Amino acid sequence: MERIFIQEVAPRDGLQNEDAFIPTPKKIELINQLSNAGVDKMEVTSFVSPKAVPNLRDAEEVMKMIKRNTDVTYTALIPNLKGAKRAVSCNVDEVNLLVSASNTHNLKNVGRSTEETFEGFRETISFLEDKRVLINGSIGTSFGCPFEGSIPERRVLSLIEKYRELGANGITLADTTGMATPKQVYELCKKVISRFHDLDVTLHFHNTRGMGLANVIEGIRAGVTRFDASLGGVGGCPFAPGATGNICTEDLVHMLQFMDYELNANLDKLLDASHYLGKLLSHDLPGQVAKAGKITDLHDASNF
Amino acid sequence: MERIFIQEVAPRDGLQNEDAFIPTPKKIELINQLSNAGVDKMEVTSFVSPKAVPNLRDAEEVMKMIKRNTDVTYTALIPNLKGAKRAVSCNVDEVNLLVSASNTHNLKNVGRSTEETFEGFRETISFLEDKRVLINGSIGTSFGCPFEGSIPERRVLSLIEKYRELGANGITLADTTGMATPKQVYELCKKVISRFHDLDVTLHFHNTRGMGLANVIEGIRAGVTRFDASLGGVGGCPFAPGATGNICTEDLVHMLQFMDYELNANLDKLLDASHYLGKLLSHDLPGQVAKAGKITDLHDASNF
Numbered sequence: 001m002e003r004i005f006i007q008e009v010a011p012r013d014g015l016q017n018e019d020a021f022i023p024t025p026k027k028i029e030l031i032n033q034l035s036n037a038g039v040d041k042m043e044v045t046s047f048v049s050p051k052a053v054p055n056l057r058d059a060e061e062v063m064k065m066i067k068r069n070t071d072v073t074y075t076a077l078i079p080n081l082k083g084a085k086r087a088v089s090c091n092v093d094e095v096n097l098l099v100s101a102s103n104t105h106n107l108k109n110v111g112r113s114t115e116e117t118f119e120g121f122r123e124t125i126s127f128l129e130d131k132r133v134l135i136n137g138s139i140g141t142s143f144g145c146p147f148e149g150s151i152p153e154r155r156v157l158s159l160i161e162k163y164r165e166l167g168a169n170g171i172t173l174a175d176t177t178g179m180a181t182p183k184q185v186y187e188l189c190k191k192v193i194s195r196f197h198d199l200d201v202t203l204h205f206h207n208t209r210g211m212g213l214a215n216v217i218e219g220i221r222a223g224v225t226r227f228d229a230s231l232g233g234v235g236g237c238p239f240a241p242g243a244t245g246n247i248c249t250e251d252l253v254h255m256l257q258f259m260d261y262e263l264n265a266n267l268d269k270l271l272d273a274s275h276y277l278g279k280l281l282s283h284d285l286p287g288q289v290a291k292a293g294k295i296t297d298l299h300d301a302s303n304f
Numbered sequence: 305m306e307r308i309f310i311q312e313v314a315p316r317d318g319l320q321n322e323d324a325f326i327p328t329p330k331k332i333e334l335i336n337q338l339s340n341a342g343v344d345k346m347e348v349t350s351f352v353s354p355k356a357v358p359n360l361r362d363a364e365e366v367m368k369m370i371k372r373n374t375d376v377t378y379t380a381l382i383p384n385l386k387g388a389k390r391a392v393s394c395n396v397d398e399v400n401l402l403v404s405a406s407n408t409h410n411l412k413n414v415g416r417s418t419e420e421t422f423e424g425f426r427e428t429i430s431f432l433e434d435k436r437v438l439i440n441g442s443i444g445t446s447f448g449c450p451f452e453g454s455i456p457e458r459r460v461l462s463l464i465e466k467y468r469e470l471g472a473n474g475i476t477l478a479d480t481t482g483m484a485t486p487k488q489v490y491e492l493c494k495k496v497i498s499r500f501h502d503l504d505v506t507l508h509f510h511n512t513r514g515m516g517l518a519n520v521i522e523g524i525r526a527g528v529t530r531f532d533a534s535l536g537g538v539g540g541c542p543f544a545p546g547a548t549g550n551i552c553t554e555d556l557v558h559m560l561q562f563m564d565y566e567l568n569a570n571l572d573k574l575l576d577a578s579h580y581l582g583k584l585l586s587h588d589l590p591g592q593v594a595k596a597g598k599i600t601d602l603h604d605a606s607n608f
Contacts, residue, residue, distance in 0.1 A: 104605050147605040179599040182521050183563040209599065210511075210555040210592040214518040217486050251514040259487040288514040295483040295513065301408050301451040 003262040005226040006253060007041035007202060008034050010277065011062075012077055013246055014234035016046065016055050022280055024058045028065050030277060034231065035069040037269035039249070043075050043096060043228075047083035063090035071264065075136065079110065084124045087133070094134035096172070097121055097163075101155050102145030105176070109140070118162055125166050137163030138172040138204070143188070144179030153188055160196055170200030172228065175215070178208020182218040189222035204228035205247045206235070207286070212247035213255055220261075227252060232274045232285035248287035250274050258295060267294065305566040309530040310557060311345040311506060312338050314581065315366075316381055317550055318538035320350065320359050326584055328362040332369050334581060338535065339373040341573035343553070347379050347400060347532075351387035367394035375568065379440065383414065388428045391437075398438035400476070401425055401467075405459050406449030409480070413444070422466055429470050441467030442476040442508070447492070448483030457492055464500055474504030476532065479519070482512020486522040493526035508532035509551045510539070511590070516551035517559055524565075531556060536578045536589035552591035554578050562599060571598065 011031050015022055022030070034042055044066065050057035063076065075094035076087045087095050099117045100106035106114045128135060141148075142156050160171050173192070185203070192201055203219045203226070205212045216227055229252045235245030250270040257267055274290045315335050319326055326334070338346055348370065354361035367380065379398035380391045391399050403421045404410035410418045432439060445452075446460050464475050477496070489507070496505055507523045507530070509516045520531055533556045539549025554574040561571055578594045 108605055108608055144599055146603045149600070149602050178596065181559060181562045181599075207514075208592065208596045209558060210517055210552065211559050213514055214521045214559065217518045217521055248514065254513060255485060255515050255518065258485045288512065292482065292512045295448055295485075296453070298453050299450045301412055304412055 001260060001262040002220075003225065004220065004256055005040040006249065006263060006265045007043070007226060007228045008039040008231060008249055009043045009204070009228045009246060010034070010231040010234055010249070012043040012046050012056065013228075014230040014232070016053055017236035017245065018055060018234065018281060020282060021055050021057075024061055024065075026280055027058065027062055030231075030273065030280065031062065031066045033269070033273040033276060035067060035072050037273055038264040038266045039072060040226075040264055041073040041075055041094075043077060044092075046077035047086040048077070048079050060086060060090055063087075063092065073134070075134075078124070080120055081124045081127055084127055088128070088131050092133060094136055095128065096136045096138055097124070097168070098138040098140055098174075099159065100140040100145070100176070101151045101159055102141040102148045104147040105141045105145045108147070114159075121166055129167075134170070135166075135168045136170045136172060136200075136202070137166070137168040138174050139163075140174045140176045142173040143175040143184055144177070146177045146179070153191065156188065157191065157195065160192060160199070164196065164199060168199065170202060170226075171196070172202040172204050174204040174228075175206055178206035178211070180205065180215050181211060182214045185215045186218040186222045189219050189224050193223040200226060202226040202228055206245055207233060207247045213252065216247065216252060216255075231270065231287075232277050232290065233287040234277065234281065234285060245286065248285075248289075251287055251289050254289045254294060305564060306524075307529060307566040308524065308560055309344040310553065310567060310569045311347070311530060311532045312343040312535060312553055313347045313508070313532045313550060314338070314535040314538055314553070316347040316350050316360065317532075318534040318536070320357055321540035321549065322359060322538065322585060324586060325359050325361075328365050328369075330584055331362065331366055334535075334577065334584065335366065335370045337573070337577040337580060339371060339376050341577055342568040342570045343376060344530075344568055345377040345379055345398075347381065348396075350381035351390040352381070352383050364390060364394055367391075367396065377438070379438075382428070384424055385428045385431055388431055392432070392435050396437060398440055399432065400440045400442055401428070401472070402442040402444060402478075403463065404444035404449070404480070405455045405463055406445040406452045408451040409445045409449045412451070418463075425470055433471075438474070439470075439472045440474045440476060440504075440506070441470070441472040442478050443467075444478045444480045446477040447479040447488055448481070450481045450483070457495065460492065461495065461499065464496065464503070468500065468503060472503065474506060474530075475500070476506040476508050478508040479510055482510035482515070484509065484519050485515060486518045489519045490522040490526045493523050493528050497527040504530060506530040506532055510549055511537060511551045517556065520551065520556060520559075535574065535591075536581050536594065537591040538581065538585065538589060549590065552593075555591055555593050558593045558598060
């Protein structure tokens with residue numbers, strides 16, 4: 001039984017893209033439910049400018065008021081030194097840096113080139129040196145860019161190398177707009193796992209074109225054990241209208257549990273949290289197990 | 305480059321579950337578009353009682369009026385001798401028999417036990433003996449039953465053996481209510497492929513719990529090359545309310561094409577057909593590529 005780690009991103013990647021701001025107390029309640037459901041890591045919020053991402057304008061309040069579960073690593077996205085200082089003041093366990101493998105996407109996302117963003121990380125990392133904070137480096141558009149198209153594997157490998165040189169403990173390969181195919185995931189991850197065995201490697205998939213869980217299967221086959229997912233499958237994709245967001249946490253846990261992987265996450269608690277999230281948002285969630293039930297939820301034949 | 309065969313089931317398994325009857329000329333137009341899009345096989349209709357399945361009451365008319373493409377195998381579901389006679393009178397290439405591995409499910413579906421259904425097949429097969437018609441044997445609930453739960457592998461293997469004894473050319477393992485996990489698919493298919501190399505083996509998945517394309521990946525890894533799928537992902541599941549139906553043809557073809565498998569199906573034509581189907585039905589379709597676009601559909605960064 002291989003251990004797989006479930007890393008929840010709904011509070012950040014999910015809610016960031018919602019039309020509506022979720023009131024802070026309800027956001028905290030959601031995060032507490034997720035902590036209690038046994039996710040291994042949770043991206044709680046993002047310490048960006050409240051103007052850039054108004055939905056996460058309550059970052060400090062949320063981070064300080066949630067109930068911490070010692071089995072959960074609490075992480076937050078930070079764009080720069082200012083974000084790092086805010087995150088450290090809230091006592092995060094980990095900060096998550098983000099750069100796009102695609103220069104065009106990075107320019108669109110943060111107004112700077114990929115190289116400039118990396119340069120900016122140096123002062124952030126320097127500040128963090130004597131703080132007890134883990135550093136994760138995320139690489140957006142690792143499997144393709146909606147503007148540039150294919151991203152060469154060597155580009156991704158060299159960015160991982162840069163993150164390692166900066167002192168990152170882990171890296172995340174993010175399929176920002178759901179372009180990865182299972183074959184591509186297997187091939188790239190095989191190389192990453194063999195070259196960077198000192199780093200924790202996370203896969204972050206969006207289910208934009210329905211390949212999300214198939215990509216997880218091939219990631220595991222290549223040796224990856226850490227997966228980001230979003231409760232209810234929330235989180236949009238600005239370049240793929242009408243499509244779903246991140247892969248859905250409870251659908252992922254459901255699949256892996258019934259494939260006999262070892263998980264800390266509790267499926268029933270996740271389903272409860274997903275129903276709670278469904279009530280907070282004003283639309284149907286893409287997650288499917290919350291609607292269809294678990295494969296072990298049997299029906300009484302006499303009712304049909 | 306391995307050749308994978310795409311078998312379309314929207315005209316039967318998809319439309320059967322729709323609330324609305326699609327007018328016959330539009331159904332024929334849809335089927336003609338699918339023939340032109342290069343699917344390898346198509347389940348055109350079902351020769352059942354019009355009372356049981358009113359949506360398919362135009363079976364003869366549809367089967368006789370479609371434009372045949374010689375590269376496509378046209379198949380139809382038949383429940384009994386009467387259905388076989390109707391199908392043969394319409395010159396089908398193949399008839400598809402169906403029985404559930406789960407006795408409870410079979411009783412619910414056709415009011416007879418699995419054994420009684422098999423007994424009934426004998427006169428059907430006997431009638432077909434001197435007709436130039438291929439015979440496919442489908443096994444519903446092969447990966448689990450919503451009433452009984454787990455289905456032992458030996459049960460499925462013995463039903464395949466029975467179909468072979470009856471003279472079937474191929475068999476279909478159907479995951480009727482979307483209960484299969486990728487691990488289970490790999491394990492069962494490995495056994496089936498090694499024992500029944502004289503039979504064409506098809507996998508028929510529903511995406512009820514999001515595992516559909518992941519199951520395809522593991523089916524291919526076990527050696528299966530034939531997959532049923534439904535345009536737009538149409539087709540409900542009476543025991544899983546709110547969940548999607550069959551795996552979506554264009555999403556399947558999109559994934560396999562960009563994994564470099566050899567396919568006869570043309571993705572752009574399938575997407576056109578899916579948009580046509582979307583206009584015929586009064587609701588959103590579950591298929592995702594039709595909404596998000598192909599991974600090669602790039603965007604102009606200056607528009608964002």
